[in-house]
Amino acid sequence: MAALLAEVSAPERGGAVAFLGTVRRGPDDGPVTAIEYTAYEAMVVAEFDRIIEEARARWPEAGFAARHRLGAVPTGEASIGIVAAAPHRAQAFEAGRFLIEEAKRRLPVWKRERFDDGTAQWRDA
């Protein structure tokens, strides 16, 4: 996250919003030990470039950075990190929200839950 913040920090950007999505094990999720992420990697890169382009058009003075992990991510660890820095906090919050929502809606990434009995299943959403 420090590396992402460093990518977008600048003296003229007075507000930075950082979002971390972590692998959850809620009361209804069963004994999930990890989530294994797979992706259509070339399209993730192309689609994220389009999302950034749209964000730049809306918040031209802001800076953006993001990472998505692939492979097995244990419960409690971060799978996605997004940072938006802008001259003022309202723009930083709006831009950060835009990035995470568009990333979740558009990036071709899939997850397979691994359970503590060794089984696994694809999970939608």
Next chain:
Amino acid sequence: MSLIADPRTPRASITIECRLFARYAELLGRDQLTLTLPETATVGEAIATLRSRLEQGDLLPAAPLAAVNLEHSQLDRQLRDGDELALLPPLAGG
């Protein structure tokens, strides 16, 4: 004057690369194949062809999310020779 196409003339065809991911690749036991289609074929028609030609192809939904050349696509988009068509199970990133 009117022109009438000779029905015996073979129609031109296109060749596309199809890619399957995650659950779809697992269901069909493969993640890539080449498909030859009529030159007017759309994404939806390519998917219908996959569903009818592949063993267990009917396990694929009739209207899945699709992408052409790394970009989300509607099913009525017309394909071109050399396109890469990807069938995307419901997205679940983040």
